Amino acid sequence: xxxxxxxxxxxxxxxxxxxxxxxxxxxxxxxxxxxxxxxxxxxxxxxxxxxxxxxxxxxxxxxxxxxxxxxxxxxxxxxxxxxxxxxxxxxxxxxxxxxxxxxxxxxxxxxxxxxxxxxxxxxxxxxxxxxxxxxxxxxxxxxxxxxxxxxxxxxxxxxxxxxxxxxxxxxxxxxxxxxxxxxxxxxxxxxxxxxxxxxxxxxxxxxxxxxxxxxxxxxxxxxxxxxxxxxxxxxxxxxxxxxxxxxxxxxxxxxxxxxxxxxxxxxxxxxxxxxxxxxxxxxxxxxxxxxxxxxxxxxxxxxxxxxxxxxxxxxxxxxxxxxxxxxxxxxxxxxxxxxxxxxxxxxxxxxxxxxxxxxxxxxxxxxxxxxxxxxxxxxxxxxxxxxxxxxxxxxxxxxxxxxxxxxxxxxxxxxxxxxxxxxxxxxxxxxxxxxxxxxxxxxxxxxxxxxxxx
Numbered sequence: 001x002x003x004x005x006x007x008x009x010x011x012x013x014x015x016x017x018x019x020x021x022x023x024x025x026x027x028x029x030x031x032x033x034x035x036x037x038x039x040x041x042x043x044x045x046x047x048x049x050x051x052x053x054x055x056x057x058x059x060x061x062x063x064x065x066x067x068x069x070x071x072x073x074x075x076x077x078x079x080x081x082x083x084x085x086x087x088x089x090x091x092x093x094x095x096x097x098x099x100x101x102x103x104x105x106x107x108x109x110x111x112x113x114x115x116x117x118x119x120x121x122x123x124x125x126x127x128x129x130x131x132x133x134x135x136x137x138x139x140x141x142x143x144x145x146x147x148x149x150x151x152x153x154x155x156x157x158x159x160x161x162x163x164x165x166x167x168x169x170x171x172x173x174x175x176x177x178x179x180x181x182x183x184x185x186x187x188x189x190x191x192x193x194x195x196x197x198x199x200x201x202x203x204x205x206x207x208x209x210x211x212x213x214x215x216x217x218x219x220x221x222x223x224x225x226x227x228x229x230x231x232x233x234x235x236x237x238x239x240x241x242x243x244x245x246x247x248x249x250x251x252x253x254x255x256x257x258x259x260x261x262x263x264x265x266x267x268x269x270x271x272x273x274x275x276x277x278x279x280x281x282x283x284x285x286x287x288x289x290x291x292x293x294x295x296x297x298x299x300x301x302x303x304x305x306x307x308x309x310x311x312x313x314x315x316x317x318x319x320x321x322x323x324x325x326x327x328x329x330x331x332x333x334x335x336x337x338x339x340x341x342x343x344x345x346x347x348x349x350x351x352x353x354x355x356x357x358x359x360x361x362x363x364x365x366x367x368x369x370x371x372x373x374x375x376x377x378x379x380x381x382x383x384x385x386x387x388x389x390x391x392x393x394x395x396x397x398x399x400x401x402x403x404x405x406x407x408x409x410x411x412x413x414x415x416x417x418x419x420x421x422x423x424x425x426x427x428x429x430x431x432x433x434x435x436x437x438x439x440x441x442x443x444x445x446x447x448x449x450x451x452x453x454x
Contacts, residue, residue, distance in 0.1 A: 005385075006357070006385045006388055006389050007357065007360045007361060007364070009381055009382075009384070009385040010357070010358075010361060010374060010382060010385050010386075011361050011364065012381065013374060013375060013379055013381055013382045014361055014369065014372045014373070014374045015372055015373050015374075015375070016368045016369055016371070016372050017051075017371040017372055017373055017424065018368065018371070020054050023051075023054060023055055023058060025373060025375075026055060026322075026373050026422070026424070027055075027058055027059070027062070027063075029373075029375045029377065029421070029422055030059075030063075030320050031317075031320075032317065033317065033318055033319060033320035034065075034278060034279075034280040034281070034318055035264075035268075035280075035281055035283070035310055035314060035318055035319045035320065036055075036059060036065070036281075036282050036283070036320045036322065037283040037285070037290040037306070037307055037310065037319065037320065037321050037322065038052045038055065038056075038282065038283065038284055038285075038290070038322045038324075039285065039286060039287035039289075039290040039291060039321070039322060039323045039324050039420075040052070040284070040285075040286055040287060040324050041286075041287055041323075041324050041325050041326055041355075041395060041396065041397060042326070042331045042333065042346075042396075042397035042398070042401070042429070043104065043106075043107050043286065043332075043333070043397070043398055043399050044106065044107075044331040044332030044333050044341075044397070044399075044401075044431055044432050045324075045326060045329070045331055045332075045426070045429040045430070045431070045432060046112060046429065046430045046431060046432045046433070047326075047371070047426045047429050047430065048324050048326075048426070048429070049110070049112035049113065049116075049432060050112055051324070051371075051424060051426075052284055053112060053115070053116045053119075055282075055322075056068055056116070056282050056284075057116075057119060059280075059282055060123065060134055060282075061123075063280065064280060065134070065280040065281065065282055066132075066134060066135070066271050066272075066275075066279040066280050066281065067134055067135040067136065067137055067267065067271060067279065067281055067282070068120075068134070068135075068136050068137070068281075068282045068283075068284065069137045069138070069139050069263075069264055069267060069281055069282070069283050069284075070108070070136070070137070070138060070139065070283070070284045070285065071107075071138075071139065071140055071260075071284065071285035071286060071289065072100070072107070072108055072138035072139075072140055073102070073138045073140050073141075073142055073143035073146065073147075073234075074137070074138045074139070074140070074143060074147060074227075074230055074231060074234050074263070075099065075138075075143050075146040075147055075150050075231065076097075076099035076100050076102075076108075076138060076143065076146075077136055077137050077138030078137065078138070078227060079096055079098075079099045080093075080096045080097060080099075080108075080117060080136045081135040081136045081137055082096075083095075083096035083117065083121065084096075084117055084120040084121045084124055084133075084134070084135065084136055085124055085130070085133045085134075085135055086121065086124055086125065086130075086133070087130075093113075093114040093117040093118050093121075094109075094114060094435060096117065097109050097113065097114070097117075097435075102142065102143075103334075103337065103338045103339075103399070104334065104341070104399040105341075105434065105435075105436065106332050106341045106432060106434035106435075106436075107399070109434060109435040109436065110432045110433060110434055110435060111432075111433050111435070112432060114435070117136070120134055120136065131274045132274065132275075135271075137263075137267055139259075139260040139263040139264055139267075139283070139285075139306075140256070140259075140260065141234050141237045141238045141241055141255075141256055141259045141260075142180075142238065143234055143238070144173075144177045144180045144234070144235060144238040144239065144242070145174070145177035145178050145180070147231035147232070147234040147235045147238070148166075148170045148173075148174060148177060148231070148235050150227075150228065150231040151166055151170075151202065151206070151228050151231045151232050151235065152166050152167055152170065154224060154225075154227070154228035154231075155228070158224075158225070158228075162205065165202075165205070166202055166205075169198040169199065169201060169202045170198065170199075170202065170235070172195035172198045173195040173198070173199070173239065180238065180242040181242060181245070183239075183242055183243075184241075184242035184243055184244075184245045184246055185246055187243050188243065188244075188246040188247060189246075194239070194243055195239055196239060196240070196243070199232075199235045199236040199239045200236055202232050202235065202236075203229070203232040203233055203235070203236045206225070206228055206229045206232045207229060207232075209225060209229075210225060210226070210229050213225065220273055221270060221273070226266075226270050229266075230263060230266065230267075233259070233262070233263065233266075234259075237255060237256075237258075237259040240255050241255045241256055241259075250301065250302040250303050253298075253303050253305075254302075254303060254304055257289060257303075257304060257305045257306050257309065258304070258309070260285070260289065260306045261306050261309040261310065261313070264281065264283065264306070264310070265313070267279070267281065268281055283306070285306065286396065286398065287323050287324065287325075287394075287396060288305065288396050288398075289305050289306045289307065290305070290306060290307040290321055290322075290323070291305070291307055291321060291323050291414070291416075291419040291420050292305070292307045292308045292311060292321060292418060292419050292420075293305040293307070293308045294308055294418070295414055295415040295416070295417075295418035295419035296394075296412060296413070296414045296415075296419060297391075297412050297413045297414070298412060307319075307321045307419075316377075316421075320377075320421050320422075321419070321420045321421045322420065322421065322422050322423075322424065323416075323419065323420035323422070323423045323424070324423070324424050324425075324426070325354060325355050325358055325394075325395075325423055325424075325425045325426070326346065326355065326425070326426045326427065326428070326429040327348060327349045327355050327356070327358070327359035327362070327425075327427045327428065328346050328347070328348045328349070328359075328427070328428055328429075329345075329346050329426075329428040329429035329430055329431075330343055330344065330345055330346060330429065330430050330431040331343075331344050331346050331397055331401060331429065331431050331432075332344070332431040332432045332433070332434060332441070333397060333398075333399060333400060333401035334399055334400050334401075335400065335401075335402065336400065337399075337400065339400075340438040340439075340440045340441075341434050341437070341438050341440070341441050342438075342440045342441060343431045343441045344401050344403065344431070345403070346397070346401075346403075346429065347403050347406055349395060350393055350395075350406075350407065350411065352392065352393050353392055353393035353394060353395060353411065354392040354393070354394050354414070354416050354423075355394070355395055355425075357389060357392065358374070358423070358425040358427075359425075359427055361425070362425065362427035363427075366427075369427070370426075370427050370428070371424070371425065371426050371427070372424070372425055373422055373423070373424045373425075374422060374423045374424075374425065375421075375422045376416075376417055376420060376421055376422050376423070377421040377422065382417070383417045386415075386416055386417035387415070387417055390414075390415045390416065390417065391413040391414060391415055392413070392414060392415075392416060393411045393412070393413060393414075394411065394412055394413070394414040394416065395410050395411055396410055396411075396412065397410055
């Protein structure tokens with residue numbers, strides 16, 4: 001298969017997404033999967049949020065999915081979940097999102113998420129069984145201080161003696177938890193002892209309480225106890241993450257994605273207890289977490305990720321991995337960690353990348369193929385064409401985008417036919433609009449080195 005015939009073979013299988021009705025093709029391809037993981041090629045592209053929201057609504061209404069789990073911190077997302085499930089005190093989606101104070105706020109504090117949350121709340125108003133109302137949960141681990149506080153607050157009400165033990169254990173780290181990177185630095189370089197034993201013991205105590213509830217005939221774990229156990233799990237895994245972050249990047253990455261996978265499985269089991277079977281979950285996270293790491297150069301270097309773990313634990317029929325890509329346009333991102341949100345131009349994708357290959361399909365028929373889905377699973381022609389082109393470069397724009405060093409900063413090699421079950425391509429994306437747009441949220445000019453990217 002030549003370089004000219006590869007795009008033609010893919011074009012025959014690609015399905016245009018001109019309206020939300022065309023998402024029928026994506027739902028058909030998802031089949032009976034009960035774990036649908038939806039990626040994004042950047043944390044700041046509006047169309048990715050819109051398409052994932054549209055698909056999520058369809059899965060909830062037509063397939064009975066139970067929750068959306070996102071690449072966000074557990075305590076912040078739980079505040080949102082209480083809002084959409086009609087149990088919290090917040091009076092608007094914007095207020096429910098107020099917990100998202102940590103960089104990057106725009107990932108969740110944006111107009112598209114507000115619209116989704118209002119829809120979820122309206123949907124739940126028509127669900128009379130409170131236990132079956134859809135929720136919104138976070139699977140990340142950065143909330144060390146907030147999660148420890150949440151554990152103690154729960155125990156203050158449920159078991160004051162246990163709360164005293166939790167305070168004593170967490171006192172090892174609490175005074176430095178507001179700056180967990182400082183904790184990681186101090187323990188890595190021998191400036192202080194670590195607190196691993198204390199956070200492990202606290203999780204063990206709460207998990208034992210969970211098991212006592214499950215051990216009773218017909219027993220069920222109360223939501224608030226489950227939420228507290230998850231916060232204790234965050235504290236344990238966050239302590240591990242920050243303790244190793246100044247050492248091996250692969251080890252810290254793996255701790256984080258293992259935490260995501262374990263949290264997703266715990267959530268699946270807890271919500272499934274209400275329906276006597278595993279819950280059906282939608283996941284929103286970056287492609288780098290959801291595309292099977294074994295098909296990427298990071299995987300060959302020792303990294304694993306959530307998509308890989310879900311496939312390994314639950315099988316290909318249960319797990320569906322949907323990647324997203326874009327060729328050019330604009331994106332919301334920062335130039336440095338903790339920097340302000342900026343509206344940035346996205347450079348046209350590099351030759352030899354999956355984005356450039358998919359752009360050729362859009363370029364040949366821009367009216368029909370500005371957005372399309374390319375099914376991969378059970379499509380031999382697609383797999384063969386992608387295999388002939390692979391390995392391909394693949395772009396990953398996170399919360400930071402540095403177009404001046406794009407090749408080194410944002411591209412890696414992948415075998416995309418093994419990485420995803422399908423890809424949705426948006427040829428020209430637009431930047432997500434933050435609820436709090438900074439003065440720097442304005443179009444940047446391309447640097448003088450454009451379009452080299454070097």
